[in-house]
Amino acid sequence: MVWEPEIDEMKRRRAFAEQMGGEAGIAEQRRRGKLTVRERIDLMTDAGSFQEIGQLAGAATYENGPRPPLQHDHRPW
Numbered sequence: 703m704v705w706e707p708e709i710d711e712m713k714r715r716r717a718f719a720e721q722m723g724g725e726a727g728i729a730e731q732r733r734r735g736k737l738t739v740r741e742r743i744d745l746m747t748d749a750g751s752f753q754e755i756g757q758l759a760g761a762a763t764y765e766n767g768p769r770p771p772l773q774h775d776h777r778p779w
Contacts, residue, residue, distance in 0.1 A: 719757050
């Protein structure tokens with residue numbers, strides 16, 4: 703599929719965002735006596751009623767520098 707690289711990248715970014723800083727980030731929240739953002743949302747909302755928008759908003763950073771641009775140009779013109 704022509705869009706597969708972009709879809710895979712979005713899935714990877716979404717999984718990264720769901721890690722909330724990884725084990726170290728969550729441990730730091732616990733050390734400070736805080737819940738993670740998703741735990742706080744779960745306490746404030748009914749199960750299944752919250753729909754997250756903009757999960758991928760922001761600037762991504764990578765361990766090995768910026769991600770190279772995708773090789774596909776899908777513009778219709």
